[in-house]
Amino acid sequence: MKQVVRLAVLGALAAAAAPVWSAATVTLTVASFPDFDRAVQAAIPLYKKLHPEIEIKLVSRERVDHVNALTTELASGAGLPDVMGLEIGFVGRFIASGGLEDLSKAPYNAGQFKNLTTSYSWVQGQGANGDIYALPADVGPGALFYRKDLLDKAGVAEADLTKSWETYIAAGKKVKATTGAYLIASPQDLKDIYIRSNLKNDEGIYFDRAGKVIVNSPRFENAFKLAKQANDLGIAGNIKQWTNEWSAGFQHDQIATQAMGAWLAGHLGHWLAPNKSGLWRSAPLPNGAFASWGGSFYAIPAKSTHKVEAYEFVKFMTTNREQQINAFKVLDAFPALKSAQTDASMDEPIEYLGGQRARLQWRDAVTHVPEIPINKNDGVAEDIINDQLDQVVHQNKDIKTALADAQADIERRARR
Numbered sequence: 001m002k003q004v005v006r007l008a009v010l011g012a013l014a015a016a017a018a019p020v021w022s023a024a025t026v027t028l029t030v031a032s033f034p035d036f037d038r039a040v041q042a043a044i045p046l047y048k049k050l051h052p053e054i055e056i057k058l059v060s061r062e063r064v065d066h067v068n069a070l071t072t073e074l075a076s077g078a079g080l081p082d083v084m085g086l087e088i089g090f091v092g093r094f095i096a097s098g099g100l101e102d103l104s105k106a107p108y109n110a111g112q113f114k115n116l117t118t119s120y121s122w123v124q125g126q127g128a129n130g131d132i133y134a135l136p137a138d139v140g141p142g143a144l145f146y147r148k149d150l151l152d153k154a155g156v157a158e159a160d161l162t163k164s165w166e167t168y169i170a171a172g173k174k175v176k177a178t179t180g181a182y183l184i185a186s187p188q189d190l191k192d193i194y195i196r197s198n199l200k201n202d203e204g205i206y207f208d209r210a211g212k213v214i215v216n217s218p219r220f221e222n223a224f225k226l227a228k229q230a231n232d233l234g235i236a237g238n239i240k241q242w243t244n245e246w247s248a249g250f251q252h253d254q255i256a257t258q259a260m261g262a263w264l265a266g267h268l269g270h271w272l273a274p275n276k277s278g279l280w281r282s283a284p285l286p287n288g289a290f291a292s293w294g295g296s297f298y299a300i301p302a303k304s305t306h307k308v309e310a311y312e313f314v315k316f317m318t319t320n321r322e323q324q325i326n327a328f329k330v331l332d333a334f335p336a337l338k339s340a341q342t343d344a345s346m347d348e349p350i351e352y353l354g355g356q357r358a359r360l361q362w363r364d365a366v367t368h369v370p371e372i373p374i375n376k377n378d379g380v381a382e383d384i385i386n387d388q389l390d391q392v393v394h395q396n397k398d399i400k401t402a403l404a405d406a407q408a409d410i411e412r413r414a415r416r
Contacts, residue, residue, distance in 0.1 A: 026309050027055040032085035033066040035267055036296045039137065039317065039327040040085070046323060047316055054309060063087070063242065073301075074099035080301045082310040086134060088124055088295040089379060095133045096376030101300040101307060104132040108311055113319050120371045121295050121336045128211075133299055135318040138333035140261025140294030141365035142196065144283045145268070147181070147276075148354065150256045154178035158283050161257065165194075165226060168286040172235035172256075181256040182237040185249055187227035187393045188386055190236060193259040194223035197289035201370045206381035206410065209373050213414065215385060216407035224392055224399045231393045247272050259285060261293035262362040266332035269352040277351065282358040290368035296333065334362055341366065377414045384409050 030040050037060040044056050059081060061069060067090055073080045074097055086094060094100055103110035110132045114122055121136035146161060151171075155178070160171040172183025184190050195205055202209040230236035239249050249255040250273035258264060264272075268280060285291060298314040300307060316323055324340035327333050332350075335341055341363055349355040375381075388406045391397040 025053055025055055026306055027057050028083060028306055028309055028313055029057045029059060029081040030083040030085065030313070031059045031061075031066065031070060031081035033061060033063050033087075035263075035270060035331050036085050036087075036137075036333070038270075038331050039296075039333060042326055042330045043317060043323055046326070047313065050316070051312070054313070056313070070094070071097075077303050080303055082300065082304045082306045083313055084299045084301060085137075086297045086299055088140070088297065088374070089382075091124060091134050091297055091299075092374040092376040092378050094299065095127050099302055100133040101302045101304065102131045102133060103135065103300070103311070103314075104130070107308070110135060113315075116319060116338055118336045118338060118341075118366060120292055120369050123371045124295065124374050125297055125299075134297035135299075135314055136336035137296045137298055137318050137324075138263065138327065139336050139366060139369075140263055140292060141334060141362045141369060142193075142259060142285050142289070142291035142293040143262050143264070143358070143362060143365065144193075144257055144259045144285050145264055145280055146257040146283060147253070147255075147279055148281045149279050150175060150179045150181050150253065158281070162283050162286050162288075164287050169226070169229060169233070169235070172230065173233060175256045176233075176235045179253070179256070181254055182239075182249075183235040183256055184230065185237050185239040185241070185246060185255050185258065187231045187236045188389060189241070189259065190230050191223040191227040191385075191389055193285060193289070193291070194226055195219060196291035196293060197285060197287070199291075199370050199372055202373060203370070204373045204375055204378070206378055206385070207373070207375040207414075211375060211414070213381070213407055213410045215381065215410060216403045220385070220403055220406075221399055224389060224402065227389060228393050228399070251275060259293075261295070262334045262358075262365075263294060263332055265350065265353060265358065266330075270331070278354045281353055281356055282361060284361065284365065290365055292369045292372055295336070334359075334366065377410070380413050381410045384413070 032040055040058050070084055117136060118139050121139045125132060125134035125136055127133055144161060154175045156171045156174050160167050175181055175183055206215055208214050239245050298317055300310045304310050321339050324335040324337040325343045328335050329345060346359045346363055347357055349357055384406050388402040392399055392402050
């Protein structure tokens with residue numbers, strides 16, 4: 001009799017601890033953006049098999065519209081999605097807004113997944129106090145993508161791009177003289193490569209762990225020098241990322257190399273330059289550099305009306321090995337989940353990259369990327385740095401003066 005009572009009590013406790021699913025169908029609204037939205041599209045059939053009681057409504061907007069809409073919805077509390085897809089560049093801003101659910105606390109207890117996830121991406125989803133507000137879905141190990149046909153025509157080898165910054169610049173001169181293509185889309189792109197390279201643990205791009213601004217430094221000075229040199233030599237265009245001109249540059253053979261996260265392979269193949277299949281390749285960054293470039297996360301608004309169901313979906317997208325591998329195959333979004341990084345698909349050739357087994361290169365890069373903290377003012381700092389770089393490149397402003405002005409301006413804005 002005691003055993004029967006004990007089992008009954010245990011059963012009651014287990015039932016109380018389990019998520020309570022509504023008998024009625026629940027529709028989860030997931031807000032995302034290209035190309036990250038395709039991971040949700042690919043996940044729906046598999047998720048429906050596990051949870052037939054859940055309908056997924058995907059709302060996808062272009063990057064700027066997506067961020068603006070979420071900002072407005074979080075501020076007003078109206079029209080909120082149940083799940084938010086976020087790029088790393090906006091995670092800090094939304095955490096600081098106070099509008100995201102803290103997933104470190106019960107009933108979520110997301111900390112249990114920390115050791116299963118790529119360490120540097122896990123840190124990027126945390127607030128200053130260590131609470132968890134966003135779970136990483138994919139990471140962006142930095143790579144240098146290049147047009148092999150253009151390099152061949154110019155007599156430039158991959159090693160010329162990667163050996164050192166000096167050989168990279170020299171290769172650009174040959175490519176421009178022979179093919180007319182820019183080595184890189186803009187001086188800003190070259191600066192972006194350098195400032196992300198070989199950071200130390202707890203050293204952010206613009207701020208250290210304590211929130212101190214660190215842009216008036218040799219790292220930024222060297223980055224500005226390289227960017228200006230590339231502009232003065234005519235091997236950097238004036239083509240801004242995520243513009244129609246940028247996409248046209250890839251389609252019309254104007255850009256020979258592009259440094260970015262590994263996910264760019266999927267972007268190139270699916271919408272930036274699908275007509276150039278087989279011509280692009282991936283290489284390590286110049287001068288033996290390793291960098292984290294982007295990455296995507298899922299978060300839940302604190303005022304979501306379906307938090308339990310939303311969290312189950314977020315867990316599925318970030319901790320389910322099958323789904324992580326599926327997203328990797330569909331859009332080359334390198335999985336944040338460690339167990340997915342050991343899948344046999346890592347060794348498969350990528351048709352768009354001419355059959356190159358580039359995923360092995362990206363997996364190696366992941367192991368070298370340090371834990372880089374994010375700051376709510378990263379976006380502000382980036383805008384200020386880019387403005388100062390424009391003054392250096394196009395108005396010949398002194399680099400040391402530009403960085404001192406940037407440091408002061410960022411510090412002033414961060415105090416607001």
